[in-house]
Amino acid sequence: MSSLRLGNSLLSTTRRHLTTSRIIRPTILTKSSRLTRAAAVTFTPRYCSSSASSSGSNKDSSPSPSPSSHKDSAWRKMADDKQIPHYLKQDHDRVFDHNRAWATAQETRDPGYFAKLSEGQTPDYLWIGCSDSRIPAEQIAGLAPGEAFVHRNIANLVPNNDLNVMAVLEYAVRHLHVKHIVVCGHYGCGGVKAAMTAKDLGILNPWLRNIRDVYRLHEAELDTIEDETERYNRLVELNVVEQCRNVVKMAAVQQSYAENTYPIVHGWVFGFHDGLLKDLNVDFESMLAKIQKIYNLTD
Numbered sequence: 001m002s003s004l005r006l007g008n009s010l011l012s013t014t015r016r017h018l019t020t021s022r023i024i025r026p027t028i029l030t031k032s033s034r035l036t037r038a039a040a041v042t043f044t045p046r047y048c049s050s051s052a053s054s055s056g057s058n059k060d061s062s063p064s065p066s067p068s069s070h071k072d073s074a075w076r077k078m079a080d081d082k083q084i085p086h087y088l089k090q091d092h093d094r095v096f097d098h099n100r101a102w103a104t105a106q107e108t109r110d111p112g113y114f115a116k117l118s119e120g121q122t123p124d125y126l127w128i129g130c131s132d133s134r135i136p137a138e139q140i141a142g143l144a145p146g147e148a149f150v151h152r153n154i155a156n157l158v159p160n161n162d163l164n165v166m167a168v169l170e171y172a173v174r175h176l177h178v179k180h181i182v183v184c185g186h187y188g189c190g191g192v193k194a195a196m197t198a199k200d201l202g203i204l205n206p207w208l209r210n211i212r213d214v215y216r217l218h219e220a221e222l223d224t225i226e227d228e229t230e231r232y233n234r235l236v237e238l239n240v241v242e243q244c245r246n247v248v249k250m251a252a253v254q255q256s257y258a259e260n261t262y263p264i265v266h267g268w269v270f271g272f273h274d275g276l277l278k279d280l281n282v283d284f285e286s287m288l289a290k291i292q293k294i295y296n297l298t299d
């Protein structure tokens with residue numbers, strides 16, 4: 001969801017520029033910081049209230065789209081100064097600068113590295129995570145290129161009618177023979193937060209409805225949690241568990257496990273406040289047994 005927030009993107013990009021010698025318009029940093037905070041939309045359940053209240057109770061959240069008048073103002077200022085084309089070119093060129101430096105460093109550290117990388121992939125992990133720009137799967141898990149097959153979408157969902165995630169799972173299990181499937185959510189998930197907002201979000205509605213369905217499934221538990229932040233965090237966790245359940249429903253997963261005793265499915269949650277992964281300790285075998293009472297596809 002953070003990709004929807006121009007203010008956030010501008011802020012992080014500007015910070016990167018400030019770490020280099022090629023600084024343009026540093027005043028935007030202050031402006032964007034202010035805008036990012038001002039535009040924050042916080043979770044105001046039980047269940048839905050207005051579309052955009054702001055309490056600041058979830059400081060690490062990545063909310064739904066903010067008022068355009070706020071998020072556009074920094075860009076308008078740069079447009080007035082005719083700085084946008086220059087800014088975008090710097091953004092583009094910086095990626096290639098970093099890529100060249102990375103490739104050189106890799107080959108220097110490990111001669112023949114790219115020749116080995118070209119031979120193919122045998123990752124042990126399939127990672128299904130949120131598209132949030134602050135959660136680079138390999139970096140937070142210490143995995144090198146070739147160790148994880150990665151799929152990311154808004155709020156790390158596994159809907160059975162999404163051809164994309166279904167194809168990724170099918171390929172990872174039947175062809176790459178992954179040993180672990182990780183569904184990794186994160187506290188402060190803007191996708192989960194947006195799903196709790198009484199607002200028409202267009203094409204996002206059918207996607208976010210998967211999360212509203214999770215709330216409905218666990219409504220009794222969630223409604224007993226008085227603290228809004230704790231209730232929101234619990235919904236993040238329950239969403240991960242339900243997506244693990246969706247993975248377990250797949251024929252490829254059930255059949256591979258019956259034949260090979262892998263893959264195992266894990267549910268994890270990442271926290272921005274400390275950078276740590278929390279293992280929800282999903283009981284895969286128990287979950288599989290319960291699922292197969294109705295969804296058994298091993299024959």
Ligand SMILES: [Zn+2]
Pocket residue numbers: 001130131132154155156186188189190191192
């Ligand atoms: Zn998220």
